[in-house]
Amino acid sequence: MQFTHHISRLVVFLTLVFLAIAPGAPALAEGQSFFSSIISPEQEARMGREQHPIILKQFGGAYEDPALNRYVTSIGELLLRTTETPNAAFTFTILNSPVVNAFALPGGYVYVTRGLVALADNEAQLAGVLAHEIGHVTARHSAQRYGQSMAATIGLTFLGLLAESKELNQVAGLGANLFLKSYSRDHEFEADKLGLIYMSRAGFSPDGMTDFLGNLKAHDELQKKLIGQGGFDPLMGLLSTHPRTVDRVERAYAAAHVSPPPDPIIARDVYLQQIDGLLYGDDPAQGYVRGQSFIHPLLKIRFEVPEGFILTNAEEAVIARNKSGARIIFNAAQRPQGQNIDAYLTRTWFPNQQLGDMETINVNGFPAVTATARVETDDGIMDLRLIAIAYDAALVYRFMFVSPPRETSALNMEFRRTTYSFHTISDVEAAAIKPLRLVIETVESGDSIEEFASRMPYETYRLERFKVLNGLSKGGEAYLGNKVKLVVE
Numbered sequence: 460m461q462f463t464h465h466i467s468r469l470v471v472f473l474t475l476v477f478l479a480i481a482p483g484a485p486a487l488a489e490g491q492s493f494f495s496s497i498i499s500p501e502q503e504a505r506m507g508r509e510q511h512p513i514i515l516k517q518f519g520g521a522y523e524d525p526a527l528n529r530y531v532t533s534i535g536e537l538l539l540r541t542t543e544t545p546n547a548a549f550t551f552t553i554l555n556s557p558v559v560n561a562f563a564l565p566g567g568y569v570y571v572t573r574g575l576v577a578l579a580d581n582e583a584q585l586a587g588v589l590a591h592e593i594g595h596v597t598a599r600h601s602a603q604r605y606g607q608s609m610a611a612t613i614g615l616t617f618l619g620l621l622a623e624s625k626e627l628n629q630v631a632g633l634g635a636n637l638f639l640k641s642y643s644r645d646h647e648f649e650a651d652k653l654g655l656i657y658m659s660r661a662g663f664s665p666d667g668m669t670d671f672l673g674n675l676k677a678h679d680e681l682q683k684k685l686i687g688q689g690g691f692d693p694l695m696g697l698l699s700t701h702p703r704t705v706d707r708v709e710r711a712y713a714a715a716h717v718s719p720p721p722d723p724i725i726a727r728d729v730y731l732q733q734i735d736g737l738l739y740g741d742d743p744a745q746g747y748v749r750g751q752s753f754i755h756p757l758l759k760i761r762f763e764v765p766e767g768f769i770l771t772n773a774e775e776a777v778i779a780r781n782k783s784g785a786r787i788i789f790n791a792a793q794r795p796q797g798q799n800i801d802a803y804l805t806r807t808w809f810p811n812q813q814l815g816d817m818e819t820i821n822v823n824g825f826p827a828v829t830a831t832a833r834v835e836t837d838d839g840i841m842d843l844r845l846i847a848i849a850y851d852a853a854l855v856y857r858f859m860f861v862s863p864p865r866e867t868s869a870l871n872m873e874f875r876r877t878t879y880s881f882h883t884i885s886d887v888e889a890a891a892i893k894p895l896r897l898v899i900e901t902v903e904s905g906d907s908i909e910e911f912a913s914r915m916p917y918e919t920y921r922l923e924r925f926k927v928l929n930g931l932s933k934g935g936e937a938y939l940g941n942k943v944k945l946v947v948e
């Protein structure tokens with residue numbers, strides 16, 4: 460969670476809409492969608508340029524490691540030289556996010572998260588991800604997709620704007636960027652096919668693509684176990700934006716009519732050397748999710764959410780969801796100078812809304828105010844419990860508890876507990892929370908998978924985590940002289 464406003468995103472959306480519906484658009488070619496036909500490559504490049512800073516903001520910024528960035532870019536460039544547009548200007552970025560994802564914007568912006576870089580086990584696997592994303596760009600999928608979903612989204616964006624409430628947008632599920640939406644199966648197939656052609660031309664083992672998909676499946680399965688059944692956030696993962704199976708990638712390979720290069724590049728040791736020391740999990744500047752707790756060591760605050768709620772640390776807010784569709788949205792905001800906390804709630808945060816049960820409370824020493832509301836969202840009627848905590852003269856911390864009406868009374872006590880769990884932490888407590896890092900070790904005699912796993916700083920699923928990280932979920936051993944990845948504090 461960081462202090463940001465996403466008005467800028469609205470401005471970009473609106474700008475793009477006016478740009479796309481400009482008069483004088485050429486007639487449609489048969490089979491071409493309305494929007495893709497009127498978005499020129501120049502406009503695509505502009506879209507990419509405009510969206511790039513927004514993507515950076517949503518995913519914790521670029522991961523600042525010049526050597527690793529050069530390395531990832533060099534693999535991307537190598538693939539790019541084999542495409543239909545070898546001289547196009549591409550920008551490859553590692554995002555400072557622990558989730559495992561990759562995506563592309565029109566105009567040649569390709570992203571991989573550091574969570575994905577950590578999960579990939581060799582150069583060929585990373586090349587497979589980059590080649591697939593480059594395929595989406597060269598086939599101009601993003602521009603087509605953008606056009607198709609734009610009309611539907613713009614009405615909602617206006618609604619969000621009129622409601623003057625960022626949280627209502629989040630309640631309505633509008634937080635996700637258009638470019639992060641799922642590709643169609645046809646687009647996935649084409650991106651795989653193109654990606655496999657590029658990989659093969661550049662000399663990489665095409666197995667890298669399916670091997671990484673295998674690691675990803677194992678990773679997703681473990682995530683599901685870690686956060687409970689049904690709680691997996693489908694917006695967060697690579698398989699949700701790029702719905703694929705090993706079987707479909709293999710069919711794309713057959714359709715690509717390429718043969719594997721002689722002596723294909725896999726480059727495991729080179730790759731592992733490059734990612735040695737990589738930041739793993741949450742970045743301290745964004746705060747940490749630790750089980751049911753959210754802890755921000757720089758803001759020095761902490762709170763707990765009830766069992767059954769899955770915490771995710773998104774850019775605009777910390778969001779926890781449970782199976783029945785209830786949500787807890789936590790973020791920070793600025794209070795206008797001199798405005799008391801009651802007025803803040805009714806005039807600034809939720810103006811023009813009918814609020815009930817307004818009450819002044821004290822949350823661990825901080826003056827606070829609470830109220831309820833009932834709103835209509837895309838998911839139906841929802842009850843809101845709002846809490847505004849006056850942290851100081853300017854800063855407000857806010858909880859918005861969202862529940863389907865049938866769940867509201869059952870969750871009432873849990874939401875209270877979360878409210879009163881909000882407290883500040885000491886410098887000592889803040890300093891005690893260390894970021895995790897990936898280290899590479901060489902297997903020596905007497906080492907075992909179990910022994911390596913036992914050194915990982917987790918309370919549960921240590922062995923499973925070690926196996927997923929090292930691509931050993933489907934079997935395999937830590938052989939003498941081999942290198943392995945470990946997460947350490």
Ligand SMILES: [Zn+2]
Nearest residue numbers: 642647650701
């Ligand atoms: Zn894809």
